[in-house]
Amino acid sequence: MAVVEDILKFNEQFVNNKGYEPYLANVLPKKKLGIVTCMDSRLIELLPQALNIKNGDAKVIKTAGAIIRDPYDSVMKSLLVAIYQLTVEEVLIIGHHGCGMDGLHGKTVLENAEKRGVKASTLSKSPEELGHWLSGFESVEESVAQSVDIVRHHPLLPENILVHGLVISPETGKLDVVSLDQQEV
Ligand SMILES: [Zn+2]
Structure with a gap:
């Protein structure tokens, strides 16, 4: 049985029991946080x-x-919408640590695709392009710093938006600071 069937069954109960009541909130993020x-x-x-x-x-983009890596990808689009349409003023x-993207080579993903019957070699993008696109990073701190840099210097970003970089432990929830934006709001 697909998980979605369980989900639909649970959902009916959830709504009937008004399980949503503690979560009612405004569409605009209270902490103006992205x-x-x-x-x-x-x-x-x-x-x-x-x-x-x-x-x-907060508006959360996962x-x-x-x-x-691409200033015109859907993550950046979401951030810009969050900022201009949804009052976000500060971005984290x-x-x-222990991220699946740490040390991930796009080549490995492509090999797994081939194993599952996908003919990656027949696609319009070259295996090199696909491999690059699917790759992760070698250092989470450097990766976060790179992402922060792209957002901070985005040509469509207004002034006075704070953009911080952090790394969280998936076990303890402890935050390590990569970079805090010090500009005055
Ligand atoms: Zn991860």
């Missing part, structure tokens, strides 16, 4: 708990490794 972090399943509850983020406090980019 967070870019990893999709790691260990962070689902740990990260908001460790940061004291409640429902309605992507593998919290990686931003939060990588984490």
